[in-house]
């Protein structure tokens with residue numbers, strides 16, 4: 247191998263190395279990866295803004311829950327129910343978590359799930375059952391509906407989203423309760 251040949255090879259190797267390094271630098275410039283400020287993802291549980299003891303402001307005239315449920319979609323409600331999963335298990339025979347298990351909740355006695363320690367606000371209503379109506383009021387604004395509840399959840403304000411969610415909750419039963427009249 248004469249020195250000219252050697253130079254050619256060495257030159258080629260050097261050029262390749264430069265290109266590789268160059269690309270690396272360049273892609274670093276183009277695809278700059280941001281490190282997120284907080285690792286993982288946030289589960290936002292918004293707090294109710296109403297002052298305790300004050301009646302919540304009614305923004306729109308209420309449409310009856312029967313009317314809303316008539317066009318509700320339980321499959322869509324599953325989406326809204328994801329917000330509950332942080333604290334509630336939905337399965338038959340499932341455990342209590344931060345909140346009680348919610349299988350067959352429509353028609354069930356309020357504050358009646360075995361093994362769950364309810365707040366005094368809930369215990370005071372233990373003689374009642376969960377209906378579509380009181381469930382609607384509770385999920386719209388938990389803290390206003392049951393004074394002193396320890397359910398730290400602001401509520402689902404959009405009527406149709408809430409109706410979809412209630413339709414989903416009602417489907418969690420071996421014998422779903424009939425919908426109220428529109």
Ligand code: HEC
Nearest residue numbers: 330333344345346356357358364365368395396397398399
């Ligand atoms: C941050 C936790 C948390 C989230 C999120 C949450 N809950 Fe709750 N929930 C609770 C707790 C705690 C209780 C018990 C309340 C008490 O004793 O005051 C409860 C009680 C309930 C009850 C009454 C159960 C019974 O046995 O009487 C229902 C119904 C309910 N939640 C529905 C929901 C739905 C539907 C969602 C989602 C839209 C939701 N919760 C989101 C914590 C939560």
